[in-house]
Amino acid sequence: MAEEKNLKDMPEDQEVTSTEEATSTEEVTEDTEETAVDTETEAVAEETEEREENSSKEKTFDKKDKEDPRDEKIAELNDRVTRQMAEFENFRKRSDKEKSEMFDAGAKNVLEKILPVVDNFERALALRPEGADDAFADGMEKIYKGFQKTLSDIGVEEIESEGKEFDPEFHNAVMHVEDESLGENVIAEVLQKGYKFHDTVLRHAMVKVAN
Numbered sequence: 001m002a003e004e005k006n007l008k009d010m011p012e013d014q015e016v017t018s019t020e021e022a023t024s025t026e027e028v029t030e031d032t033e034e035t036a037v038d039t040e041t042e043a044v045a046e047e048t049e050e051r052e053e054n055s056s057k058e059k060t061f062d063k064k065d066k067e068d069p070r071d072e073k074i075a076e077l078n079d080r081v082t083r084q085m086a087e088f089e090n091f092r093k094r095s096d097k098e099k100s101e102m103f104d105a106g107a108k109n110v111l112e113k114i115l116p117v118v119d120n121f122e123r124a125l126a127l128r129p130e131g132a133d134d135a136f137a138d139g140m141e142k143i144y145k146g147f148q149k150t151l152s153d154i155g156v157e158e159i160e161s162e163g164k165e166f167d168p169e170f171h172n173a174v175m176h177v178e179d180e181s182l183g184e185n186v187i188a189e190v191l192q193k194g195y196k197f198h199d200t201v202l203r204h205a206m207v208k209v210a211n
Contacts, residue, residue: 159194
């Protein structure tokens with residue numbers, strides 16, 4: 001009865017405030033409980049995930065430990081075969097390169113001895129009178145042209161010289177002449193033709209250089 005009297009005597013504003021405080025206290029308590037539940041749930045989830053991860057690792061280790069020795073032997077043999085195949089391929093490439101170089105060296109040696117014959121053909125044809133009807137000379141010219149075609153087919157080509165600038169890699173200057181109609185270091189005349197074999201100088205051109 002006294003409490004009821006006190007409540008009745010209490011001002012209305014104070015009564016409302018007390019009620020709100022009680023309600024707020026209850027809400028804070030509920031939030032705290034919910035936070036605790038969430039924290040506990042997260043902890044359980046993390047623990048479960050960690051157990052699953054450890055279990056997976058253990059299975060992996062067990063699988064590695066239980067690998068068949070024959071698989072290791074097969075892998076070793078495959079690696080050995082792969083290495084041997086790579087070594088054989090490198091050996092084949094080296095052999096092909098050496099064969100090609102040996103062939104070129106032998107061909108170059110033979111061609112160097114043939115070039116004087118070509119020079120003699122050219123000298124003989126140069127002495128032929130213009131307009132002369134000579135069956136023998138015609139035959140020589142045909143042989144010479146066939147000779148030139150054969151050399152071209154195997155990779156021999158003439159070094160361009162006359163009217164070109166002197167290049168010591170392809171030309172051998174044996175004479176010098178002053179000629180105002182030509183520029184400096186320009187080849188005025190070819191005294192002996194030069195030839196290349198597969199981009200390698202077979203014989204330098206013997207030339208006369210102007211200025």
